[in-house]
Amino acid sequence: MTTSRKAKYLSTTALSKELKMNVKQVFQILLDNDLVERVDDNWVLTEKGEKVGTKKKHPKIGEYIAWNENIKNISIFKTTNEKDVFINATALSNHFGISKFKINPILSELGFVEKSIKGWTMTTLGKSIGGKQCEYERTGIPYVNWSKSILQNKRLVETMNEIAGKDTEPREEEETKSSVDFRQKYEAKHRAADGHYVRSRAEMLIDNWLYMSGIVHAYERKLPIEEDVYTDFYLPVGRVYIEYWGLEDNPKYQARKQEKLKIYEKYDFNLIQLKDADIQNLDDILPKKLLKFGIQAY
Known part of the structure; x- marks a missing residue:
């Protein structure tokens, strides 16, 4: 007659040593895989965790979670790349x-x-x-x-290079042909009150409004994504992007607009959209739109 070997259980600390991992890292993996959860600053087993773990009591440290030693062989602890x-x-x-x-x-x-x-x-x-x-x-x-x-x-x-003052490649080499054509056609020749050169009178009015309202902003800031896309204005406070849609009757411009909107939605960016009708009413429109993102204009 043969008897099955009694399962051996390891504390999380002992398990981390066998895995040659940090205890915090092991707990994070267990948390990510729904084996434990935090309740009142304590780790407790979930229903899923109870299948591979149990509670034990130590005379000095009290209750703790112990794990079936076979848990160290499951895929959640395997680093593949x-x-x-x-x-x-x-x-x-x-x-x-x-x-x-x-x-x-x-x-x-x-x-x-x-x-x-x-x-x-x-x-x-x-x-x-x-x-x-x-x-x-x-x-x-x-x-x-x-x-x-x-x-x-x-x-x-790119950002780290900019902070370090290192040279970066000209952005025209990074942009799509349609974007380059657009920037060549609409040269940034309108000088705003803060010194920014922008591409239209409407953008100049937006820039001036932000400047006179004391709101720090960047013009044509690259979005922090792999795609080479630039926003019209970026406000570091609140991480808000402002797009002015000026050429509503231009089919190519409209197609470009829809592509940009999909990107804003994809990354859940804070976006304020302005159109021609808004430009003469910025004092009424922008404060309300900014307030939604926690930015007070006055």
């Missing part, structure tokens, strides 16, 4: 050679993360480029780890 390797903000700052205190504000300006009451939370765009929402076990403060592939993210690399 570089995209599965996650790095934190400190590793990003070291890679790009900037202060660790600047990295999250830069990621926020790009729209990858947003400031929480404490810590940082991932945006829709951040998730699309490989972000993973995490939280510190002891405090519950949120933070974001990133797929190692973010180190090659085109927009992030």
